[in-house]
Amino acid sequence: MEKIILIEPEKPENTGLIARLAANYNTDLRIVKPDFNLSKARKTANKYQDKLRNAKIFDSVQEAIQDLEFVVGTKPGKGSPLKKFHPRENMSIMIGRESSGLTNQELKHCDTVIHIETGKQSSLNQSHATAVILHQFHNKEQGRINLDKLQPLQDDIGQVTMKLLKRSSPSNRELKALTAEIKQNN
Numbered sequence: 001m002e003k004i005i006l007i008e009p010e011k012p013e014n015t016g017l018i019a020r021l022a023a024n025y026n027t028d029l030r031i032v033k034p035d036f037n038l039s040k041a042r043k044t045a046n047k048y049q050d051k052l053r054n055a056k057i058f059d060s061v062q063e064a065i066q067d068l069e070f071v072v073g074t075k076p077g078k079g080s081p082l083k084k085f086h087p088r089e090n091m092s093i094m095i096g097r098e099s100s101g102l103t104n105q106e107l108k109h110c111d112t113v114i115h116i117e118t119g120k121q122s123s124l125n126q127s128h129a130t131a132v133i134l135h136q137f138h139n140k141e142q143g144r145i146n147l148d149k150l151q152p153l154q155d156d157i158g159q160v161t162m163k164l165l166k167r168s169s170p171s172n173r174e175l176k177a178l179t180a181e182i183k184q185n186n
Contacts, residue, residue: 001027001137003092004130005064005071007106010035010098016044016052017127018095023048025134029055030064061094061106068092071110073102074129076122079113087137098126156182 004022009015009031019041022029029051031038038052045052058064065071069090073079094110096102101123107113116124116132124132 001025001087001093001134002090003028003030003068004134005030005032005061005092005094006034006126007061007094007102008033008035008097009126011126012036012038012040013044014098014125014127016041016046018130019045019051019055020048021127021130021134022051025138027134030058031055032058032061032064061109065092065094065109070112073107073110073113074115074133075102075107075113076115076118078107078115080115082114082116082133082136085112085114087140091137093130093133093137095126095130 004018004027006015006018006029009018015031015034015036015038019029034057038055038057041052042049056064069092070088071092071094072085073094074096094102094106096106102110114133116129118124123129
């Protein structure tokens, strides 16, 4: 996971907790137009206040994501269920406001959208949702095949196809089938 991008956070406590999550999952924090002075989030950031101090602040979503390769937006009931989504390399996650989430315009800046399957209610607290997503991605990344093993096949499939393959983040089964098909056709 490259970055966590918080859009207009409203509650210092949640931002502090997300800074702790960023430290635990070794990712950077970007914040777009916080509704408070970040020093108010220090208490819940606890010993991970360096994540708050090092967080980059932006005036717009466009500025916050302009140098990122793949951005995943979050919206209750929209996009792919978290359980079925496969994380990929150089991926960042965009988390919306506590009160209203991400706008449809902000979602247009994302490469894909996911949601957490919940019970009766459709959404979770901002910091809780971030924790669930990071934990799920971390566990899936641990079991992901290293796509660098495909490097010897690049001459057979070409550089552009290789790049697209890496972006698609195939499952282990899909990758094995694709590798077998490439070898069979060459």
